Amino acid sequence: MKRGVCQCKAALRCAPFFASPDTLNPATMNQATVPTAHPQALPEPDLVCSAPGWERVEFISDLHLRPEDPATVSAWLRYLEHGRFDALFILGDLFELWFGDDMLQRPPEAPGSELLQRSIQALQSASARAPVYLMHGNRDFLLGSAFAQHSGVRLISDPCVLEFAGQRWLLSHGDAWCLEDRSYQTFRQMVRAPAWQQGFLARPLPEREALARMARHASESQRSAGNTAATSAPDAPDYGDVDAATACQWLRATGCQTLIHGHTHRPGQHDLGAGLQRLVLSDWCGLSQPPRREVLRLDRQGQVHRLSPEQAAAPTPAAQAPVPAA
Numbered sequence: 001m002k003r004g005v006c007q008c009k010a011a012l013r014c015a016p017f018f019a020s021p022d023t024l025n026p027a028t029m030n031q032a033t034v035p036t037a038h039p040q041a042l043p044e045p046d047l048v049c050s051a052p053g054w055e056r057v058e059f060i061s062d063l064h065l066r067p068e069d070p071a072t073v074s075a076w077l078r079y080l081e082h083g084r085f086d087a088l089f090i091l092g093d094l095f096e097l098w099f100g101d102d103m104l105q106r107p108p109e110a111p112g113s114e115l116l117q118r119s120i121q122a123l124q125s126a127s128a129r130a131p132v133y134l135m136h137g138n139r140d141f142l143l144g145s146a147f148a149q150h151s152g153v154r155l156i157s158d159p160c161v162l163e164f165a166g167q168r169w170l171l172s173h174g175d176a177w178c179l180e181d182r183s184y185q186t187f188r189q190m191v192r193a194p195a196w197q198q199g200f201l202a203r204p205l206p207e208r209e210a211l212a213r214m215a216r217h218a219s220e221s222q223r224s225a226g227n228t229a230a231t232s233a234p235d236a237p238d239y240g241d242v243d244a245a246t247a248c249q250w251l252r253a254t255g256c257q258t259l260i261h262g263h264t265h266r267p268g269q270h271d272l273g274a275g276l277q278r279l280v281l282s283d284w285c286g287l288s289q290p291p292r293r294e295v296l297r298l299d300r301q302g303q304v305h306r307l308s309p310e311q312a313a314a315p316t317p318a319a320q321a322p323v324p325a326a
């Protein structure tokens, strides 16, 4: 049964978001050319239209799957197996590191191989039941078509528009709109350019892995020691926050009321004025006490529910006590 209709525009799917020929010019690369998000310059996002039978659409992000956090891996695999979503949107940073789809061909004894193979199998089973949409995050933006083919997920652009429950929802990972962090935006422009990615992916896998780990270390050591935002997880990275004016501009340009994003690890709901709002997803971390993991569910009335993965996978009361047929 085909449960969802995806009208992804394949040509836009992997389009570099803010890349221009200038991003490859070393002379201009250091000038931190932060995008100004002028409406006329906005690329057209992918559009996902819900199928008539969808009751529950769920969103997760920032699981940062890695062997060092086995509790998150188990929770993720259980959720995929038992989840009751009619469509699942993974809004970036599913994996802590991704340095090319040829990671799928590594021998089983390679670090992280087991986690990867189990994730692929679970995604295959889940996407046979309901569509699973995957957006790139800043950690796993090199997830490509081979991963999508193996796992059954559908890659979507950042941002992407979802039509569900009589509304249009704007979906993003969020990193592209954290404009305060100018050095990150410059880095992002560089690594999202197709030419840079071709060059990187042409390097041997072990070299790419070493470079990816170095880049992660560098970004982690830049974290501010005192991330004091009251709503942040204590170990939340100091990414700055999504620029409100940019979020509003995108919401208006796409005819959406609500932005749903991850990346900042600061779950919350923010009124942006004029009927606009943004919902921020939680990260998943099994190493914190208590562990953090959250599923955001939209029901067919457009109501928002924040659930643990276990709650999201639990049968509904109606399913527990079916009304006997007359």
Ligand SMILES: [Mn+2]
Residues within 6 Å of the ligand: 062, 092, 093, 137, 138, 139, 173, 175, 262, 263, 264
């Ligand atoms: Mn992120």
